[in-house]
Amino acid sequence: MGSKVIVIATDKGGDGKTTLNILLSSYICNYKLKEGENALLIDLDPQANASSYYIEMVHDPYSDVGGKKPARHPDADEIEGWDGVSSSADIFTGEDLFPYPTRLNNLSVLPAYASKLEDVERVTKQDVASLVHDRFKSKIEQLKNYYSYIFIDTRPSKGPLTTAAIKACTDLIIPTKMEAWSIEGIYGMLQVWKQETYSRPSDNPIKLVGFLPNYVLNESLHKDFLEEIRATDGIKDYVLPVELKKRAAYSRLIAETSDSGEIPKFFYELSAQDPARLEAENVCGTIYERIMT
């Protein structure tokens, strides 16, 4: 089986893309990677939340959205003629890539660099295919030779970067809150997926892994919506049979910035019976099974 390029995308912000991305990437790296296998996280979101989880990021004063850029690379002094900063934006400018190491010794990160990513998106409609989509796809093909799993975090939009990610991916997951605007937002992202299915040959399909009900609360609106999409013909087969609840535990994992290891940073560092850990294992395990079949 070839390398997997996993994209988590939504049209609407706040639906839990990044939370799912960090849970899934840490799950696969901790439980599923074999000896000698490596994984890469590429952050295409100028907000850089996924990058911040794994490596040190600093504020980017030139970003339109108050985004971040990576701190100096730990190997910066060893390489001459390099400014010591590498990011996902370099994929589009053709510069050499130096992924950052993380606490997980088999996971590296190509972090976001907010202002540079924002520049990449400022292309004309005519140029977007060649300058963004094709370049990204071509680089991913090369990276697949080195990484068994590539996780791509995106910003909530159907813009050039998100579309580039979808054009390069093997597996697409769409998390959604059980609320009206989030579910309506699925439609928009599905248009991008559908368009992409037209150009994929049968030996390189784009698999829609499914919709993950996310931030689910124990209240009637969420319960009703969840029950409804799980029962609707034509949709129910794509709704994952698991869900992620809204948990403070996940927020605490994200907030934890210490590298000491005393306070849990990864969900599998929580106690074995912790409901958050059990839920994350179950959800990520189900998603993993679907990706691998």
Next chain:
Amino acid sequence: MSKRKKISIGNKTLGAISETLEAGTAAQNNNTHFEVLPVAAISLDPENPRKLAISLEDIINGLSKEDPEYAQKLTEYEELKHFGAEIKKDGLIQPITVQSKGEGRFTLVAGERRLLGSKIAGINRIPAFLRASAESEYKLKRIQWSENAQRKDLTPWERVTGLYSLYKTYLGEINPEAELSIPLIQELAGCGKTEAWRYKTLLSLYQEKGEKDPVIAALKANKITNFTTAANLVKSKDPEKALLNLNKKDQEVVKQPLNSPNSSTKRAGRKATQVSFGKTKNITVAKNLLNALADTKLGASLKPLMSEIDWEDKSQISELFNNLLKQLEQSTKDEQR
């Protein structure tokens, strides 16, 4: 206690999502996929008989007067330039077909003129149907064969080698025991029995003796350019002598596409002794044609009669036209005296 009314997402949203899922899933299951590709990423298939002398390299680097095929290439270039301008103006109605080579490169399966015309017109991206790289070579050659059959003519040499190549892939993938029979040739080439006989005659000879045979060698050298003549030559008592006596007609290039209604396979019977302008059941067409004629000097005699005939009576309309023809014949005779 009354049951709590459930909150619904709404049929509109659910319907839209469901339809999109269905369309995408159907597209996944369909074998032909579509993309708008960079022209620069597509190269020609070296094994497919070329319809044109001009190549992609000629277009990129320019033509050289030292090139022995310069005149033909120049003509082709002008035709393709015109075609390319039309594509630029109106868009390409039919996408080309390509096969992926991997690493963002593609081989052309069908659509050489569309590709080269687009290149000359400076069009950067071209719509293309994509075939999976694992697709059968037999299927690929079948597409190329039917594409060739519908577009420009092939030389007899290209027809023989093209069909032979298709036959070889058939042996390799479908039935290794298959003999070169008339029914098989009819199936592969999509032709009638007579044409299949001609193919069998030439292909059998090609298979047995290759280019050592004088008729096959003459085909390759484009000395015989009439397919029917070539097949008949093989069956003559003394093919070598017959080769020397080829007349000019047999050396003319066959101009019709393989499967056109005017091709030599369909034409039978004596030469026509008169011109027939065709028939129509459509009265409006007939009326418009006669009106147009009536407005010319040649058909001026029609004008006073146009309001007098019963346009529902097709025999009256026919007679009106025939009378004009007779008048024109008579006036031609009068002029010649």
